[in-house]
Amino acid sequence: MTDGLSGFDVLVIGGGNAAMAAALSAREGGATVLVLESAPKDFRAGNSRHTRDLRCMHDAPTPVMSGAYTEDEFYKDILSVTGGKTDEKLARMTIRASTECTEWMKQYGVRFQHALGGTLQLGRTNAFFLGGGKAMMNSYYAAAEKRDIKVVYDAEVVDLDVVDGEFRSATVLIGGRTVKVSAKAVVAASGGFEANLEWLKEAWGPIADNFLIRGTPYNKGKVLKRLLALGVDSVGDAKAAHMVAIDARAPKFDGGIVTRLDCVSLGIVVNNKGERFYDEGEDFWPKRYAIWGRLVAEQPDQIGHCIIDSKAMGQFMPSVFPPLEAQSIGELAKLMMLPVDAVEATVKAYNAAVQPGTFNHETLDDCKTVGLHPEKTHWALRIDKPPFYAYGLRPGLTFTYLGVKVNERAMALMKGGGRSRNIFAAGEIMVGNVLGKGYAAGIGVTVGTVFGRIAGREAALEALNCEDRVVAKEEVAHYAAS
Amino acid sequence: MPQAELIVLPAELLAEGQHLMTVCNACRYCEGYCAVWKAMETRLVFKESDLNYLSNLCHNCGECYYSCQYAPPHEFAINPPKTLAKIRLHTYELYAWPGPLAKAFQNNGLLVSLLTVVLLTGSMAAGSLMMGGRLFEPVHDGNFYKIIPHSVMSLTFGVVGAFAAVALLIGFLRFWRNVGESYSTLANPRALLRAAKDVLTMTNLDNDGDGCSYPTQTSSESLRWLHHLTFYGFLSCFIATTLGAIYYYVLGQHGPPGYTSLPVIFGTVGGIGLIVGPIGLLILMQRRNRDIVDKSQSGMDVAFILLLVLIAVTGFLLLVLRQSAAMGALLLVHLSLVMTLFLTIPYGKFVHGIYRSGALVKWALERSRQTKSKVAA
Ligand SMILES: Cc1cc2nc3c(=O)[nH]c(=O)nc-3n(C[C@H](O)[C@H](O)[C@H](O)COP(=O)(O)OP(=O)(O)OC[C@H]3O[C@@H](n4cnc5c(N)ncnc54)[C@H](O)[C@@H]3O)c2cc1C
Ligand code: SF4
Ligand code: SF4
Numbered sequence: 048m049t050d051g052l053s054g055f056d057v058l059v060i061g062g063g064n065a066a067m068a069a070a071l072s073a074r075e076g077g078a079t080v081l082v083l084e085s086a087p088k089d090f091r092a093g094n095s096r097h098t099r100d101l102r103c104m105h106d107a108p109t110p111v112m113s114g115a116y117t118e119d120e121f122y123k124d125i126l127s128v129t130g131g132k133t134d135e136k137l138a139r140m141t142i143r144a145s146t147e148c149t150e151w152m153k154q155y156g157v158r159f160q161h162a163l164g165g166t167l168q169l170g171r172t173n174a175f176f177l178g179g180g181k182a183m184m185n186s187y188y189a190a191a192e193k194r195d196i197k198v199v200y201d202a203e204v205v206d207l208d209v210v211d212g213e214f215r216s217a218t219v220l221i222g223g224r225t226v227k228v229s230a231k232a233v234v235a236a237s238g239g240f241e242a243n244l245e246w247l248k249e250a251w252g253p254i255a256d257n258f259l260i261r262g263t264p265y266n267k268g269k270v271l272k273r274l275l276a277l278g279v280d281s282v283g284d285a286k287a288a289h290m291v292a293i294d295a296r297a298p299k300f301d302g303g304i305v306t307r308l309d310c311v312s313l314g315i316v317v318n319n320k321g322e323r324f325y326d327e328g329e330d331f332w333p334k335r336y337a338i339w340g341r342l343v344a345e346q347p348d349q350i351g352h353c354i355i356d357s358k359a360m361g362q363f364m365p366s367v368f369p370p371l372e373a374q375s376i377g378e379l380a381k382l383m384m385l386p387v388d389a390v391e392a393t394v395k396a397y398n399a400a401v402q403p404g405t406f407n408h409e410t411l412d413d414c415k416t417v418g419l420h421p422e423k424t425h426w427a428l429r430i431d432k433p434p435f436y437a438y439g440l441r442p443g444l445t446f447t448y449l450g451v452k453v454n455e456r457a458m459a460l461m462k463g464g465g466r467s468r469n470i471f472a473a474g475e476i477m478v479g480n481v482l483g484k485g486y487a488a489g490i491g492v493t494v495g496t497v498f499g500r501i502a503g504r505e506a507a508l509e510a511l512n513c514e515d516r517v518v519a520k521e522e523v524a525h526y527a528a529s
Numbered sequence: 530m531p532q533a534e535l536i537v538l539p540a541e542l543l544a545e546g547q548h549l550m551t552v553c554n555a556c557r558y559c560e561g562y563c564a565v566w567k568a569m570e571t572r573l574v575f576k577e578s579d580l581n582y583l584s585n586l587c588h589n590c591g592e593c594y595y596s597c598q599y600a601p602p603h604e605f606a607i608n609p610p611k612t613l614a615k616i617r618l619h620t621y622e623l624y625a626w627p628g629p630l631a632k633a634f635q636n637n638g639l640l641v642s643l644l645t646v647v648l649l650t651g652s653m654a655a656g657s658l659m660m661g662g663r664l665f666e667p668v669h670d671g672n673f674y675k676i677i678p679h680s681v682m683s684l685t686f687g688v689v690g691a692f693a694a695v696a697l698l699i700g701f702l703r704f705w706r707n708v709g710e711s712y713s714t715l716a717n718p719r720a721l722l723r724a725a726k727d728v729l730t731m732t733n734l735d736n737d738g739d740g741c742s743y744p745t746q747t748s749s750e751s752l753r754w755l756h757h758l759t760f761y762g763f764l765s766c767f768i769a770t771t772l773g774a775i776y777y778y779v780l781g782q783h784g785p786p787g788y789t790s791l792p793v794i795f796g797t798v799g800g801i802g803l804i805v806g807p808i809g810l811l812i813l814m815q816r817r818n819r820d821i822v823d824k825s826q827s828g829m830d831v832a833f834i835l836l837l838v839l840i841a842v843t844g845f846l847l848l849v850l851r852q853s854a855a856m857g858a859l860l861l862v863h864l865s866l867v868m869t870l871f872l873t874i875p876y877g878k879f880v881h882g883i884y885r886s887g888a889l890v891k892w893a894l895e896r897s898r899q900t901k902s903k904v905a906a
Binding site for chain 2: 177185
C-alpha cells in the first residue's frame with residue numbers, strides 16, 4: 048500500500064536539523080518533499096532539540112557573534128580536536144559554508160540571542176539559538192508547513208530498496224503498518240545509532256549496559272546500517288563516539304543538557320574502589336569534559352564519584368540533581384556506598400600532596416599536587432572544608448561517529464569507488480567525514496546545516512533533472528573511474 | 530501590619546516550583562526571552578520568596594514552554610508559564626489586604642463582581658428614590674448631579690477609592706518585603722525609571738519586535754498591543770476623571786463638560802481603548818493553549834475584563850443619552866460598575882500590574898547591583 052506517500056521528488060529520512068535543512072533546501076530547489084520522522088510530534092527533532100548553538104566562521108562581528116573567527120582559526124581548531132583526523136577539503140568547505148548558516152536559518156524564522164548575551168564564553172565562535180534547539184526546530188517545522196513540505200511523524204524507515212547504488216523506495220513503519228514509499232532521490236539524515244543498545248553492546252561489549260544516552264531514544268541507526276549493508280562506504284568505527292561524564296542519576300534517554308556536571312576540575316574523582324584514576328585538572332573543563340565519559344567507561348561498573356568540599360560549591364554551573372552531602376569524608380563514602388577506608392586514604396593522600404598556590408579557575412593556575420599517581424596538575428585545593436559533597440558519574444553518550452562516506456556534494460560514496468546517483472546524507476550520519484574523532488562545541492549543527500542544505504539542493508537537482516543532467520553523469524563517471 | 534508570612538505555598542506547589550527552577554537553572558536555554566531567566570541565573574537556591582518574585586516577573590507569554598525540550602510528556606514535565614501562574618495566584622492571596630476578601634473573590638471572581646454591581650445599583654436606586662430623586666425623568670441639561678448630588682458622589686467614591694489605594698499599597702509593600710527587599714531600597718530613581726520603561730513598553734514581550742507566543746505558538750504582537758490599548762485606555766479614563774474633578778473644584782464648572790472639553794476627549798479615547806483592548810484580550814484568552822493555562826484564574830480574569838468593557842460602554846451611552854430619560858438608570862449602573870471595579874481592584878486581576886511592576890523594580894535593582902559588583906571585581 049502507498050497511502051499517497053509515494054511520488055514525491057525528494058524523500059528526507061529524519062526530523063532533526065540536518066533533515067529539515069535538507070527538506071527546506073530541496074523545496075527551494077523546486078522539489079516536492081516528504082519528511083519521515085520516526086519520533087512522535089512531541090519528541091520530534093532528534094538530538095537537535097537538545098542543542099543550543101552552532102559554530103560559524105566570520106571575519107567581522109555579526110549581530111549574533113562577537114569578534115572574528117577566521118577560516119584558518121576554525122580549521123586549526125578542527126585539526127587540534129581531531130588530532131589531524133579530518134578531510135581538509137570537506138572541512139574547509141564546511142567552514143566557508145558556515146558563514147551563511149545563521150542568515151539562512153533566520154530566513155526560516157530561526158531566532159538567535161544577541162552576540163553578547165549568554166552564560167558561556169562561546170559568544171565569539173558560536174551563535175546561540177533564542178530558546179535553544181527545540182525553538183530552532185519549531186521554526187523550521189513551521190516554515191516547512193508553510194511551504195507545503197509533508198511531514199509524517201511516527202514513521203520509522205526500517206528498510207531501503209537500493210539497486211546498484213540507486214535508491215528506489217523505503218519501507219516505513221507508520222503506526223504499526225508497513226508502507227512502501229518511493230521517491231526520485233533520498234536524503235538520509237537520521238542521525239547516528241547511539242540509541243541502539245544492542246548495536247552499542249556489539250561495539251563495546253557488556254559495559255554498554257551502563258551507558259546513558261543523552262539525547263533522543265529514536266536514533267537507532269537503522270538507515271545507517273542498511274546503507275552500509277547495501278554497499279555504501281563507511282567512515283569511522285563503531286566505537287567512535289562523543290561521550291561525556293554525566294550525573295549517574297540521569298534518565299536512560301533524553302536527559303539532555305541538564306545532567307552534565309561541571310565540578311570535576313574543582314575536586315577529585317574516585318572509582319568504585321575509592322581510588323583516583325586521572326588528572327582532574329589537566330586542562331579547562333570545556334576542553335576535557337569529552338574525555339571523561341570514556342575514562343569513567345573504563346572503570347569497574349562504569350561509575351565514578353566526584354568529591355568536592357564546600358569551597359567548590361557555587362563555582363560551577365548548577366546541575367539538576369542535588370549532591371550527596373556529609374560532614375566527614377567517611378560519612379560521605381558511606382552514602383556513596385564506597386569502601387570508607389579507601390576513600391579516606393585517597394582524600395588524605397591527595398590533601399597531603401596539594402602544594403601551596405594561588406587558586407584561579409579562569410587560568411591554568413599553579414595549584415597542583417606533587418607525588419601522587421595520577422597528579423592533579425591545576426586547581427588542586429585541599430578537600431577539607433565540610434560539608435563535603437559527592438556526585439556519581441556515568442558515561443553519557445552524545446552521538447556516534449560511524450557514518451556513511453560522502454563527497455562535498457553530500458552524495459553517498461560506494462565501497463570500491465563510485466557514488467550513488469540519488470542517495471545523499473547529512474548530519475550526524477556523516478559527521479565522521481569532517482571529524483575523525485574529537486569534538487568542538489557547535490560543530491554538529493554546523494555540519495548538519497551545511498550538508499543538509501547541500502544534500503537538499505543536490506537531491507532536488509537530481510530529482511528534477513535526472514534524465515538530462517550532463518554534469519551529474521560526468522560526476523558519476525569521475526567517481527567510478529577514481 | 531499583619532505578618533504576610535502567615536500563608537505559605539502548599540508543599541506540592543513549592544516542590545513543583547523548585548523542580549522547575551532546578552531544571553531550568555541547569556539548562557538556561559531560555560535566557561534570551563525575558564527577565565525571569567536572567568534573574569534565575571543569579572540564584573543557586575530557590576526559596577519560596579524567590580519563587581514568589583520570579584512568578585510575578587513572568588508575563589505569561591508561553592515562549593519558554595514551546596521551546597522546552599523537557600516539556601510534558603518528557604518525564605521532567607517542565608511547564609514554566611503554568612507553574613509560575615499557579616504560584617503567582619497564590620501570591621495574590623498572600624499579599625492581599627484584608628486577606629479573606631481576596632480568597633472569596635479569587636474563588637468566584639465573576640459571581641462576586643456581578644453580585645456587587647446588582648447590589649450597588651439596587652441600593653443606589655432605592656436611596657435615590659427614597660430621597661425623592663427624579664430617577665426616570667429626563668434631565669435637560671444632562672447634569673448628573675441632579676440624580677446624585679455631587680457631594681454624595683465624591684464622598685462615596687473618595688472613600689472607596691482611598692480604600693482601594695490603601696489596600697493596593699499594603700499589598701505592594703507586603704510583596705516588596707516578602708521578596709527580600711527593604712523599604713529603603715525603593716528609593717532608587719534609576720531603578721524606578723528603568724522599571725517604568727519595562728512596564729510602559731512591556732519590553733519582556735518584545736523579542737526584538739517578533740512578539741511572543743501568546744495566544745498560540747506562532748509569535749505575535751497582539752498581546753502587547755491589546756494590553757497597551759487596555760492599559761493606556763485605563764490611564765486615559767483616569768486622567769479624564771481627574772480633569773473632571775479639576776474642572777469642578779478649581780475652575781468651578783459645575784455643569785456637564787462639553788463634547789470638545791478635555792475630560793470628554795480623554796474619556797472618549799480611553800473608553801475606546803477600554804472596549805477594544807479588553808475584548809481583544811478576552812478573545813486571545815479563549816484561543817490560548819489549555820496546556821499552559823491555570824484554569825482556576827479565568828473567573829478572575831474574565832470579571833476584570835468584563836467590568837472594564839461595561840464601564841466603557843455605559844460611559845459612552847451616558848455621554849450620548851445624558852439628556853434622555855434613560856440617563857438616571859444608566860448613571861446608576863455606570864457608577865455601580867465603577868464602584869465594583871474599585872472594590873475588587875485589590876483582589877482581582879488588576880493586582881498583576883502592581884506586583885509585576887514591583888518585580889520589575891526589583892529586577893532593575895538586581896541588575897544595577899550586578900553591574901556594580903562586576904565593576905568592583
Ligand atoms: C544533549 C545534547 C546537546 C547537544 N548540543 C549541541 C550543540 O549545542 N551544538 C551542536 O552543534 N551540537 C550539539 N549536539 C550534537 C547535535 O545534537 C548533533 O550533532 C546534531 O543535532 C545532529 O543533527 P541531525 O539532524 O543529524 O540528527 P538528529 O537531530 O538526532 O536527528 C535525527 C532524526 O532522525 C530520526 N530518525 C532516526 N532513525 C530514523 C528512521 N529509521 N526513520 C525515520 N527517522 C529516523 C530521529 O527521530 C531524529 O529526528 C548535542 C547533542 C546532545 C545529545
Ligand atoms: S523552560 Fe525548558 S528550555 Fe527553558 S530554561 Fe527551562 S528547562 Fe531549559
Ligand atoms: S512564559 Fe514568557 S514571560 Fe513567562 S517565563 Fe516564559 S518566556 Fe518568560
